[in-house]
Amino acid sequence: MTTRSVSAFLAPRRRLQLAGLLTPPVLWLGLVYVVALAALLVTAFWTVDELTGQVQIEWTTENVVEVLTGALYRTVTLRTLGIAILVTVIDIIVAVPVAFFMAKIARPRMRHLLVIAVLAPLWASYLVKVYAWRALLSSEGLIEWAVSPFGLDTPGYGIVGVVLTLSYLWLPYVIMPIYAGFDRVPDRLLEASADLGAKGWTTLVAVVLPMIRPAIIAGSIFAFSLSLGDYITTGIVGGTTQMLGNLVYTNVGAANNLPLAAAISLIPIGIILLYLAAVRRTGALRSL
Amino acid sequence: MDSAIRLRGLHKRYGDTVAVADLDLDIEAGEFFSMLGPSGSGKTTVLRCIAGFEQPTRGSVALFGTDVTALAPFARPVNTVFQDYALFPHLSVIANVEYGLRVAGVGRRERRARAEEALGQVRLAGFEDRRPHELSGGQRQRVALARAIVLRPQALLLDEPLGALDLKLREQMQVELKELQRELGITFVFVTHDQDEALTLSDRVAVFDAGEVVQLGTPRDVYDHPRNRFIASFVGSSTLLEPQVSAALGLGSQAMAVRPERVTLDAPGGVPGTIAEVIYTGPEHRIVVDLDGLGARITALEPNTGAQNSRSRGDRVTVSVEPAAAAPLEAEPDAA
CATH class of the missing domain: 2.40.50.140 (Nucleic acid-binding proteins)
Known part of the structure; x- marks a missing residue:
């Protein structure tokens, strides 16, 4: 059949067109996400032969119970959650004014430069950026040099370093949706607010923030979920700090306990699902 | 008595483009005043200078005897009805109308009563809890009007408020606008490119061309005695x-x-x-x-x-x- 006759055959057959269009990506998504997640879930209920270290298909809830009740897991979960929340809050506080400037104040030229500046770090390797922070945070690093005249020290490698580094890493993902959110607030509405007697601050609180709330939440989903699953940054600038990702990594590697690792990884998945469910109503998922 | 709105030497330039050229204009209290002209003739810029959204390059704007050239929009005793209505999409109809009163610190009960009265004046009672996106164009127009008049401004500025409505609705709104202006007894400054609308509604019309007022007079003056070719062909x-x-x-x-x-x-x-x-x-x-x-x-x-x-x-x-x-x-x- 020629191209033309294929087109003629397909033209009245909408369902067949859709099927042709969607089958490959749906298959791919199905394999990568659904099957992999399901495998993870199932693995969490298997056991490991203590002698050989082989995974055995022997059903048990031991791993999940251990993860849900063990003191270590509770501590690390709370720490991970705290870091993720802190990173998210810091990113929002930094991103809102930057995004506002980009969308509402900067002239088109400046705006393009800023968009490039915000996106440029995404081209650099994650590892390079984290090692750059390792250098910054070191006892001979730039931060030490900058703050020592004030009698302060670099925070060094630990939770603070992790929070700073993660905040830096995810900032572009938070700025971009908030920038788009501000961009969607028509200037007319700001004028209307001023016309009705509102000063700048009132307009920000009463008009702008409610309108960009979905965009802020969209940004927070990125910062929060990316932080929740991170383990490389913790390994490089975290000193002895452990996050959930590190526990998973240890159990996959050194401890060779895949079922326990799977059980641990259910925690961030559960938290993210709860978070998504909570923000679903705000319309944020449409701002992604 | 002072004019409601007095413009002296009002000049506005954007880069090399002169939007308004050394304009002197007096608009009297209680007058329905139209600024008529094709797009780009400077009429909207003049309105925005009166409202305070634009700062004139030079010249002055005085409202009721007070020079307001340097004042921000929120400090001026005028309110604006925007061409695209500019309703707050996240607020209900009643909250949109109450917005200015809330900002001014008016108590909840009075706020509600005044907002309902304003909605009554624009014949939109019963729509209090709708969101703007649930309204038709004409209804949004009414909300925008109510939101502006609820503050009891001394002058109402209307920027092509009927431009987006279809013909039937536009004719009906023209009648209602005229009635509303008579009822409120305040100055209406009405920007339009529709000569029919300007002639129908106004006490006086200023015809704009290329940043200047080329003729100023009653609708009859302008229609029966157009001063130049531009007016003769643009008006009627x-x-x-x-x-x-x-x-x-x-x-x-x-x-x-x-x-x-x-x-x-x-x-x-x-x-x-x-x-x-x-x-x-x-x-x-x-x-x-x-x-x-x-x-x-x-x-x-x-x-x-x-x-x-x-x-x-x-x-x-x-x-x-x-x-x-x-x-x-x-x-x-x-x-x-």
Whole structure:
């Protein structure tokens, strides 16, 4: 059949067109996400032969119970959650004014430069950026040099370093949706607010923030979920700090306990699902 | 008494473009004042300077005797109805109307009562809890009006408020706007590019062209005595008569504009011609006549009397115009 006759055959057959269009990506998504997640879930209920270290298909809830009740897991979960929340809050506080400037104040030229500046770090390797922070945070690093005249020290490698580094890493993902959110607030509405007697601050609180709330939440989903699953940054600038990702990594590697690792990884998945469910109503998922 | 709005030497430049050129304008209290002009003629810029959204390059804006040139929009005793309504999408209708009162710190109960009163005045009672996106264009227009009048401004600025509505609704809103203005007794400054709207509604009209007011007067002044070619052709329709045509019709030796409804066919002593076109518009026939030997055309209107069309293409007629019905036009400075 020629191209033309294929087109003629397909033209009245909408369902067949859709099927042709969607089958490959749906298959791919199905394999990568659904099957992999399901495998993870199932693995969490298997056991490991203590002698050989082989995974055995022997059903048990031991791993999940251990993860849900063990003191270590509770501590690390709370720490991970705290870091993720802190990173998210810091990113929002930094991103809102930057995004506002980009969308509402900067002239088109400046705006393009800023968009490039915000996106440029995404081209650099994650590892390079984290090692750059390792250098910054070191006892001979730039931060030490900058703050020592004030009698302060670099925070060094630990939770603070992790929070700073993660905040830096995810900032572009938070700025971009908030920038788009501000961009969607028509200037007319700001004028209307001023016309009705509102000063700048009132307009920000009463008009702008409610309108960009979905965009802020969209940004927070990125910062929060990316932080929740991170383990490389913790390994490089975290000193002895452990996050959930590190526990998973240890159990996959050194401890060779895949079922326990799977059980641990259910925690961030559960938290993210709860978070998504909570923000679903705000319309944020449409701002992604 | 001071004018409601007094502009002196108002000048606004964007880069190399002059949007408004050294404008002096007085708008009186309680007046329905229209600024009429094609897009880009500067009328909206003037309105935005009055509201405070634009800072004039030079010149001053005074409201009720107080110079407000340096004041921010929120400090001026005027409110604006925007062309695209600019309703707050995240607020209900009543919350939109209450917005200005809330900002001003008016108590909840009074706020509610005044907002409901304003919604009543624009005939939108019963829609309090809707969101803007659930309303039709006309309803949004009413919310925007209510939101502006609820603050009891001394002057209301309207930026092409009916531009987005369809014809029927626009005509209805024109009547309501006029009634509302009479009821409130405040100054309305109305920006439009629709000459019909400006003539229908206004006490006075300022016709804008290229950043300047080219004619200022009552609708009758502007319609019956357009000062130049631009006004004659922009406001209503008219035939422009070159000097030799005016002379042939016995009107003098000057370029003139004549309204089609003031052209008489087949009266004694007319200039002969041939009908080139008969256009049926419903209420009337528009008849285009080629004048013999003048190389000019003139348009006449005859009411549709219900009889079968008595005139047709190619008929011979005579054309005459009363001297009082023709408006002499100022010589164009650039015509030479």
